[in-house]
Structure formats: structure tokens, C-alpha cells
Amino acid sequence: MKEALIVVDYTNDFVASDGKLTCGEPGQNIEERLAAVLLDFHQNEKDIFFAVDVHEENDLYHPETSLFPPHNIRGTNGRQQYGRVQSFIDIFGEEWPNHLHWLDKTRYSAFAGTPLELKLRERGVTDLHLVGVCTDICILHTAIDGYNRGFGLVIHKDAVQSFNAKGHAWALDHFQHCLGASVVSGM
Template identity: 75%
Template sequence: MIVREALIVIDYTNDFVAPEGRLTCGEPGQNIEGRLVSILQQFHRQEQEIFFAVDVHEENDPCHPETALFPPHNIRGTSGRDQYGKVQTFLDELGAEWPAHIHWHDKTRYSAFAGTPLELQLRERGITHLHLVGVCTDICILHTAVDAYNRGFALTVHEDAVQSFNPDGHTWALAHFKNCLGATVVSD
């Protein structure tokens, strides 16, 4: 069986990573930038599928469940939704027309699968193995990993390219990926 792989970059936005981000994991998230960019560039050079799964919220949305849990973040049309640092530079250098192997999905829930065409696009491309990077390990990475597992995808989580604002949650999630989802957890 041919294993086709894809990279999912989850929520590596200014609001989640930058020092002035509205719900930032701060320095731990900033410290993974180099490794995340290295993985991103590797997939790009090999023209492997890359999916950006990016949290989006509407200003003052009283119906969204996160409104009661977190301060406003990743509001549509704000720079808080831009990718952080060198990841945004990578996208800017692609120009207005991205190569066919790079995709962007707005998501309104923790999982990159919830309410997006991600699964359909993965299946159309014969993808069987997902690599996960981004933030937050114990929230959006976790929920995406569980959904991927339940849909039959093999998983690799890049320990040195995921992070959280909750160190205990980060550590717990890494063990959960390996012990409960059968994911390969790697570090360069």
C-alpha cells in the first residue's frame, strides 16, 4: 500500500503565538517556529499536500461556545489571524497564487475536521498519514488528532513543532497521542 502524507499546520496565528496575541501561548509557541518552518519547507519542496487549519471567529458572537471560555481571538479580518512570523513570510513569498498542494481552511471549532472540507480533500488525494504541527497541543491539535484517528488516518505529531499555554496539558496530550491514538511522536 502506498502511504501518502500531508502536513496540517494548526492555528499558528499571531493571536495564539505572538507576544501581543489575544490568547497567546507566548514564548513556548514562539520557540517552535524554526522547527515548524523547517517541516513546512520540507513538505513544500517535495510538493506534498499542506493544509493550514486556521481558527476564525466573528466579532462579539454570543452563540459560539468559546465566547464564554476565552477572550476574543482570531477575529475575522484582523491581523490576529495571520500566521506568526516566518510562517507568514513563507506564505507571503508564495504570492497571490499558491501552488495546488497548499490549502487554507477556516475552522470555527477546535478540530480541523469540524465543519471543513478537510476529510474530503484528504480522501480525494489518497492521503493516509497526517503530520500535525502548531498550537495548542492539548486543544486544537488534540481534537484534530482524535478526529483523524476516528477517521482511520495514521498520525505523526512533531513534538518539537507543537506547543501550548498549558505545560501540563501539553505533556498529557503528547502521551495521549502515543498511548491512546497510536500516533508516532517525533522530535528532530
């Protein structure tokens, strides 16, 4: 078994109090736990993928345009990782270790339109750990796509969150009972 961590959309626009589409305090409350999982994977030199939503300004053709206000616009502070996660990234500057990877994504799933599956297969990864936001949107779609591609799933329930408390609870149940994921807290 070889594990990789996917940090999904833990950006200022999704987490900061003034974010364009923020889950606010619930997302901020997972910062310490998410950072601890991130540091554990980094210290063990396990692959870490930052799967980060990106949109172009005034994109009339993106399906989310009619669903949500503009968010995670390329080149804005809203796309930077929130808090301690951005501080972690800033340490490396342009010289990232080989086990850290950045993926721009334009759909809910980190697999849709990205080289994620290819990179995971090249590295022999069998199990995915998911952290970030939003539990019932991008985490959910990434988990379903991972499941459908045969990856084992570990969801860190104390390191995922949403702006929809009912959706968050529903997704945690769905991960465990429909995808066979391990839903864990602590390490």
C-alpha cells in the same frame, strides 16, 4: 502511504507576545522547527493544510465566547500566521501552488465543519503530520478526529506547543498511547 501536513492555528493571536490568547514564548520557540517541517513538505510537493481558527466579532453564539477572550477575529492581524510561516505564505501572494490549502475552522478540530476529510480522501492521503498550537486543544481534537477517521498520525513534538505545560505533556502521551501516533522530533 501518502502524507499531508496540517499546520494548526499558528497565528499571531495564539503565538505573538501581544496575541489575544497567546501561548507566548513556548509557541515562539517552535517557530524554527515548524518552519523546517513546512519547508520539507513544500519542497517535496506534499499537501499542506493551514487550518486556521476564525471567529466573528461579537459572536454571542459561538461556544468559545464564554471560555476565552475574543481571538482570531476575521480580518484582523491576529489571524495571520506567525513569523516565518506568514513569510512563507507571503511569497505566493494570490497564486498558491496546488499542494497548499487554507481552511477556516470554527471549532477546535480541523475536521469539524470543514472540507478537510474530503480533500484528504480526494488526494489519497493516509497519514497526517500535525504541527502548531495548542497541543492539548486544537492539535488534540484534530488528532482524535483524524484517528477516528482512520488516518495514521505523526505529531512533531518539537513543533507543537501550548500555554498549558501540563496539558502539553499529557497530550503528547495521549497521542502515543491512546491514538497510536508516532511522536517524533527532528526529521
